[in-house]
Amino acid sequence: MSGLNAFLSHFFVTGDPLIYASDVLIVLVSLGIIVTLTYLKKWKWLWREWLTTVDHKRIAIMYLIAAILMLFRGGADAELLRTQLAVPNNSFLTAEHYDQIFTTHGTIMILFMAMPMMFALFNAAVPLQIGARDVAFPYLNAISFWLFFFGCLLFNLSFVIGGSPDGGWTSYPPLTELGFSPGPGENYYILGILISGLGSTATGINFMATILKMRAPGMTLMKLPLFCWSVLSSSIIILFAFPALTVALALLLLDRTMGTDFFTILHGGNPMQFVNLFWVWGHPEVYIVVLPAFGVYSEVVSTFSRKTVFGYKSMVFSLLAITVIGYLTWAHHFFTMGAGASVNTFFAISTMCVGIPTGVKMFNWLFTMFRGRIQFKLPMLWTLAFIPAFAIAGATGIMLAAAPADYQFHNSQFLVAHFHMALIGGVVFGYVAGMYYWWPKLFGFSLDERLGRWAFWLWQIGFYGCFGPQFALGFMGMTRRMYTYPANMGWNTLNLVSTCGAYLMGVAFLFIGAQIVYSILKGKRDVTGDPWDGRTLEWSIPSPPPLYNFAVIPTVQARDEWWRRKQSGEAAQRAAFPAEASLQPIHMPRNSSIPFLVGLSFFVGGFGTVFHWYGMSIVGGVGILLCLLARSLQENVDYYVPVDEIKRTEIHLREGVTHGLHV
Amino acid sequence: MSSQSNTAHRHAASAVHEPSFPWKQVIGYVLSLLLTGATLWCGFGHGLHGGVLQTTMMVLGMLQVLVQLLLFMHLSEGGTTSHIWMILLGFFFTFVVVAASIWIMTFGYQVQ
Ligand code: HEM
Numbered sequence: 001m002s003g004l005n006a007f008l009s010h011f012f013v014t015g016d017p018l019i020y021a022s023d024v025l026i027v028l029v030s031l032g033i034i035v036t037l038t039y040l041k042k043w044k045w046l047w048r049e050w051l052t053t054v055d056h057k058r059i060a061i062m063y064l065i066a067a068i069l070m071l072f073r074g075g076a077d078a079e080l081l082r083t084q085l086a087v088p089n090n091s092f093l094t095a096e097h098y099d100q101i102f103t104t105h106g107t108i109m110i111l112f113m114a115m116p117m118m119f120a121l122f123n124a125a126v127p128l129q130i131g132a133r134d135v136a137f138p139y140l141n142a143i144s145f146w147l148f149f150f151g152c153l154l155f156n157l158s159f160v161i162g163g164s165p166d167g168g169w170t171s172y173p174p175l176t177e178l179g180f181s182p183g184p185g186e187n188y189y190i191l192g193i194l195i196s197g198l199g200s201t202a203t204g205i206n207f208m209a210t211i212l213k214m215r216a217p218g219m220t221l222m223k224l225p226l227f228c229w230s231v232l233s234s235s236i237i238i239l240f241a242f243p244a245l246t247v248a249l250a251l252l253l254l255d256r257t258m259g260t261d262f263f264t265i266l267h268g269g270n271p272m273q274f275v276n277l278f279w280v281w282g283h284p285e286v287y288i289v290v291l292p293a294f295g296v297y298s299e300v301v302s303t304f305s306r307k308t309v310f311g312y313k314s315m316v317f318s319l320l321a322i323t324v325i326g327y328l329t330w331a332h333h334f335f336t337m338g339a340g341a342s343v344n345t346f347f348a349i350s351t352m353c354v355g356i357p358t359g360v361k362m363f364n365w366l367f368t369m370f371r372g373r374i375q376f377k378l379p380m381l382w383t384l385a386f387i388p389a390f391a392i393a394g395a396t397g398i399m400l401a402a403a404p405a406d407y408q409f410h411n412s413q414f415l416v417a418h419f420h421m422a423l424i425g426g427v428v429f430g431y432v433a434g435m436y437y438w439w440p441k442l443f444g445f446s447l448d449e450r451l452g453r454w455a456f457w458l459w460q461i462g463f464y465g466c467f468g469p470q471f472a473l474g475f476m477g478m479t480r481r482m483y484t485y486p487a488n489m490g491w492n493t494l495n496l497v498s499t500c501g502a503y504l505m506g507v508a509f510l511f512i513g514a515q516i517v518y519s520i521l522k523g524k525r526d527v528t529g530d531p532w533d534g535r536t537l538e539w540s541i542p543s544p545p546p547l548y549n550f551a552v553i554p555t556v557q558a559r560d561e562w563w564r565r566k567q568s569g570e571a572a573q574r575a576a577f578p579a580e581a582s583l584q585p586i587h588m589p590r591n592s593s594i595p596f597l598v599g600l601s602f603f604v605g606g607f608g609t610v611f612h613w614y615g616m617s618i619v620g621g622v623g624i625l626l627c628l629l630a631r632s633l634q635e636n637v638d639y640y641v642p643v644d645e646i647k648r649t650e651i652h653l654r655e656g657v658t659h660g661l662h663v
Numbered sequence: 664m665s666s667q668s669n670t671a672h673r674h675a676a677s678a679v680h681e682p683s684f685p686w687k688q689v690i691g692y693v694l695s696l697l698l699t700g701a702t703l704w705c706g707f708g709h710g711l712h713g714g715v716l717q718t719t720m721m722v723l724g725m726l727q728v729l730v731q732l733l734l735f736m737h738l739s740e741g742g743t744t745s746h747i748w749m750i751l752l753g754f755f756f757t758f759v760v761v762a763a764s765i766w767i768m769t770f771g772y773q774v775q
Pocket residue numbers: 075078079081082102103105106107109110114167168169170416420423424427428466479480481482502505506
């Protein structure tokens with residue numbers, strides 16, 4: 001009995017009231033979900049329609065839900081950190097707990113919030129914008145989602161089972177070697193990211209193939225919407241950067257489980273090599289997440305200024321330039337770790353070079369707005385807010401890129417403020433804008449503007465209130481990852497202001513939540529399929545689009561094809577039924593339960609490895625192999641949607657439109 | 664994977680006629696295993712040392728790349744310009760990562 005007790009208290013995290021409260025919440029929420037699904041008899045529906053789906057639109061929705069949940073979790077972590085820093089000598093969190101929270105906050109925000117939110121936008125918009133019926137590899141797309149999902153679940157479990165990692169989101173050895181981090185936390189970090197990272201790599205390949213191979217006839221690369229160009233650039237970087245992370249983490253895992261010495265100095269290993277490999281991925285990762293946000297800004301600016309984007313070719317060229325140059329800058333993350341002056345100089349200059357194409361894009365957006373008829377809808381508001389935030393991030397980034405100055409700023413609150421300006425101002429603003437922009441297309445109803453404006457303004461005030469003071473705190477000597485500070489440093493007021501800003505941002509997030517719930521219940525239904533008077537092909541079909549997206553694959557003549565059709569009067573046909581003679585049976589992939597099972601097997605194997613229960617790892621591994629085998633032997637993987645069914649669907653989808661026209 | 668997408672989206676990939684048995688892939692698989700085994704043997708078997716060891720491993724690694732590109736990635740079949748650009752970009756990034764990493768790490772931190 002006492003043996004069991006000892007095991008359980010080792011297995012579950014105990015002794016902290018915050019965690020007990022979360023335990024209770026987790027159990028209650030899970031029970032709630034199970035009871036509701038059973039009561040409504042929705043299990044079968046959930047499995048058939050969602051968990052086994054290969055439809056990119058549904059996968060987009062699942063990514064979006066997961067990302068919003070993770071934004072909530074990462075945000076709650078941030079509030080805890082800022083609460084601890086609100087006043088000097090605070091003892092709200094212990095040092096160890098603070099370490100665990102900033103580690104999970106950083107990791108979750110970047111890998112389990114920004115990445116899935118980005119994939120949600122990829123899946124939601126790319127196939128529709130290029131006039132395709134799905135991505136190039138729909139089944140692989142589902143596998144990617146489930147790998148992300150189960151990797152994320154594994155990482156999140158560490159919070160209540162076994163203990164969270166506390167080595168920072170960068171997880172540098174030797175701190176993260178077995179000797180200094182003996183618990184399971186670091187294993188959770190490694191395996192969670194390894195598993196979801198496989199999914200991300202596959203998604204990169206998938207969208208590269210989709211954009212290069214699946215464009216509608218007539219859509220040359222120079223007619224590709226800018227969002228798709230940004231996705232292509234981001235996918236290229238994913239393909240070339242993620243393997244470095246996979247290798248670095250795999251080597252660290254070997255060090256921790258198999259006793260190798262890649263990063264332990266004892267037998268000739270070199271911890272700096274981990275730092276190097278980590279940033280070979282880590283810096284390009286910033287461009288992976290920010291380029292699609294740039295893509296969103298391009299779409300939004302042009303739609304809401306009612307003009308084609310200014311300087312299309314230079315926009316494309318800048319994207320590609322950032323893709324390549326962004327790769328050559330990774331050593332600026334360890335200027336102070338001993339590399340020589342020539343190395344530091346090279347990486348300082350290459351870093352500053354990335355500013356040039358980024359500046360080009362900024363000016364193009366501004367010129368697009370210039371003399372446009374701007375409509376201040378929610379996506380446009382977030383786009384406008386991005387410009388000053390990213391200008392500050394850019395300016396402070398150049399300061400950090402000056403290697404000698406970096407010896408001053410290194411690991412200070414100045415850095416924390418800089419990267420939040422970039423990550424929130426550049427990335428999160430863009431994804432929120434993208435979410436608002438494509439929401440009506442995905443769901444068929446719009447998000448409430450009034451609540452959205454409240455969220456927007458609260459967020460803006462909170463954002464500058466939170467991170468503004470940190471620039472000063474950095475100059476005043478407050479370092480990063482500092483869990484408490486004495487009262488006589490002159491940091492008290494600034495920290496208090498910063499924490500209040502963080503709370504305001506938290507409130508703003510709750511407004512976004514309220515906005516979503518309110519709009520699900522009362523949102524305006526989008527009967528036109530084109531609520532913003534858009535310019536690209538996704539707005540030419542009803543929302544939400546039918547399973548096969550386009551009843552007839554469009555032929556493209558212009559960059560803003562849908563706009564061209566509206567101007568030339570061809571678009572009026574859309575409201576009418578697609579010409580009957582043009583309909584043909586549509587070839588579609590079948591749903592499959594294997595992607596879910598692959599994810600589950602990875603989860604089981606990963607969990608076993610976290611606790612060194614290798615029997616369980618083998619079970620997981622066998623599961624993966626069985627899934628691969630089952631898929632190879634499967635013959636019945638696709639089907640045809642018959643013309644009759646297409647006709648019925650299209651009539652049904654257009655009923656709303658005809659009502660709108662006649663009433 | 665590619666055959667699946669071909670059937671589901673026939674306009675996607677150029678229709679490649681699959682031979683009845685994938686000999687190419689089997690040969691590629693066996694060659695990959697042999698090359699990996701040889702590299703492992705070089706590392707663990709204590710026959711080779713220093714520069715010779717490193718050069719041998721490098722050559723084996725390059726052969727491995729060729730096997731992947733020629734037998735699995737259809738490099739020899741030629742393709743569109745985008746393929747060629749992607750391959751060049753791949754080589755460029757590989758070169759950058761390897762060369763720059765060596766350069767960055769030359770500050771003598773290594774404990775011998
Ligand atoms: C709600 C807004 C947010 C607040 C108030 C916030 C606050 C914080 C705080 C207090 C820290 C720890 C600073 C320290 O002690 O060193 C931190 C670290 C970090 N945050 Fe945020 N954050 C927010 C949103 C985000 C977002 C959206 C991202 C990424 C997309 C992000 C990425 C990071 C990263 C990577 C770290 C570094 C973690 C580490 O040191 O290992 N944060 N944040």
